[in-house]
Amino acid sequence: MTSNTYVSIPVVIVGGGQAGLSASYCLRKKNIEHVVLERYRFAHQWRENRWDSFCLVTPNWQCKLPDFPYTGNDPHGFMLKDEIVEYLEAFVRSFDPPLKEGVTVTEVSRRDDGRFVVCTNEQNYLAEQVVIASGGYDVPIIPSFAEEIDPSIFQIQAGDYKSPAQLPEGNVLVVGAGQSGVQIMEDLKLAGRKVHLAVGPAPRAPRMYRGRDATDWLYDMGHYDLTIRDHPQGEAVHEKTNHYLTGRDGGHEIDLRKFALDGVTLYGSLSGASGSEAVFAQDLEKNLDDADESYVGIRKAIDDYIATNDIDAPEEKPFEKVWRPEQEPSQLDFDRQNITSLVWAIGFRPDYSWLKVDVLNARGRPIFDRGVCTVKGLYFLGLGWLNTWGSGRFLGVGDDAQYLSEQIETLHETNRATLSKVS
Template sequence: MAADITQTDTLVVGAGQAGVAMSEHLSHLGVPHVVLERDRIAERWRTGRWDSLVANGPAWHDRFPGMSFDDVDPDGFPTKDQVADYFETYAARFDAPIRTGVEVHEVVRNTTRPGFSIDTSAGSFEAARVVAATGPFQRPAIPSIAPDRRSIHQIHSSEYRNPGQLPEGGVLVVGAGSSGVQIADELLRSGRPVFLSVGPHDRPPRSYRNRDFVWWLGVLGKWDAEAAQPGAEHVTIAVSGAHGGQTVDFRALAHRGMTLVGRTGTFDNGVVTFEPDLAANLARGDDNYHSLLDEADAYVRRNNLDLPEEPEARRTLADPHCVTRPILSLDLVEAGVTSIVWATGFSTDYSWLGVNAFDEAGQPRHQRGVSSEPGVYFLGLPWLSRRGSSFIWGVWHDAKHIADHIATQRKYLAYHHDAQRAGIEQHPTGQDRSTPVGDPAQTAFRMRTN
């Protein structure tokens, strides 16, 4: 093999939370590997988020099992920079073999020898296995209905940093998941007129009966759900850790001055239309909210827990005018709207992964991250194995499953090589001339070389 080709057993692409978790488990299992990251460790937390972002879960929950946040109250919500620092510190604890500033251009399966060839900005690599740990936030998704960008200032939520970067005037925020609702709230607090386009959503209480909603989802077994309810695969969740953590209440936002509208329909000559579904979307969120309260109350009674009752949690504000008399079309100029923030999510980008591991829609084919293409793995995706896969602790557990799968495959291959060395093949007479083989777990992967 040429001297300028770096060889390893497992190559991990991406050093965010998924890549760091993967490296920890591979290190623990003694699997030789390297992690390639085109920017810095946890770069998306630092530069791919708005300035005031905090984690959506409390510090006691949104972390890896092996290390707590040492500068955040357990019930507090770490800032984006504290989260990024956490992953850098965590990786340093076990000396993770992460190479930053290296972009992966292409991964292809070798045709005349085992494994994969990887072309990068730092030269060529070869590996028996490849883990795509780039996560779901790769390509900002702006729907095709968006107007010409020359007609109005538009940015995706991944580009938004603070109210000061937008031109003076009102803002239409499209999308009311966690990102959209937090950005809209920040803009409202800054004094901007804000229109928030609200689609179907889940709306859990931030806390109930002195326990955060992440605790309730844990004890009620909801983090372990293996698939979204039919029809709910693309429903967003409206939750926030901002300002110490508060339940998202769209009616409260409207009573403070925000104008709620239904899902965005079309743009035509400066006029935007909205679907007449605002009340129905709010009602759906209310149902989700009250359902969790009901399950929590039942859990308290069933387990005889001493948790304070919270009747005020069931009080609902009156519907504001924007709900009872919904706006179905809006002339942006007349309304003083000068900007649109598209909080419409992301799509994945695996254009660099040139293997047969995707379905007709371009989505990875996998079972708990183990691809249908042997030797390829996916990590960091929502619902990879269960609902909790989207959270920091969830990706850690997903990574452990994948690392165990890799270690098992290495054992089988090690047995094959040891069996060949020991001469397990029988004589033509049928007599076994084998000798004992070594522990396959202690045998390193042997890749054919040129």
């Protein structure tokens, strides 16, 4: 039962993932009192919403939480799920944040005096400032026609997928070729499953190129320092899907054309399904071509950087398409293909239904400038492209947290000075 009384506190942080914990660290350094409210256990997404073989797709050296960089013996490797959790646990031990777990925020609203009411299942708070660090992966995107599929087909979304053994015997349709979709596809393929993959418009990236991981080149090129203000696509970059590749077994790129040669059946985007039949758009070749165009574009940018800076790096063979669809299948009969499972991997969306402050646009996306809302005292943290590509990742969330902590400190001191004058 929620209390009718309020605990007054300068700052409430909603969310105990890497973003909320980074904000807590920065505020603790500034001696600003705050509390971190986490619905589950801290780092819940990493613990519970990743499959067993999950690993980072960016190298370990990019793990740069505030004053807590990766210090292991494999900076160019890719931490497994349990190692990521251990990294976060060590970060928490390093400063012991004021963390309250098992606390669900049910509403955040703003009073006429400018303070925020934060209601939870345990206690209500009256805060001068609020940081929303709950992430953007609350609700899996599953089309309405999923309900029309034969109930004998086992359906699961990527956040609940753990391993091939979780699925009933038989073949599998994976819907979505973003980072999660292609990695789950490979996980199933390596387990000996026959996989059908519905390929959407996600781009892909090289892994190793000209002697180094492509992300190393991109870092040196300043790619990760590019802000959304300077990005040629501007706000439209929010709509772009992440490039797919993997860190599995030391890391490698994923060329779906090679998987097609190795037995994975590819289709275009899934456009509908009913009973035991699925229908696909005729866009497979276009989606493969577009993904390759992105892949080749990254390689060319690296080539240009190497040439401009006269860097000695080994040459690479030009990219070649090893397979193309001679005829794009438009339909799939689950029964005939012995498909018993369907994995939805077409993304997530945030749920801000509990946020009763006018800071969302018509599409429900938060409106802010580098995380700072026009409503004074309200901030967002940990979202992709909040400022840079790394804002939603271990690479950039620490810098964003430091920036917001400075904004919070300025307002906090202003509030203290105002109270002092009144008293």
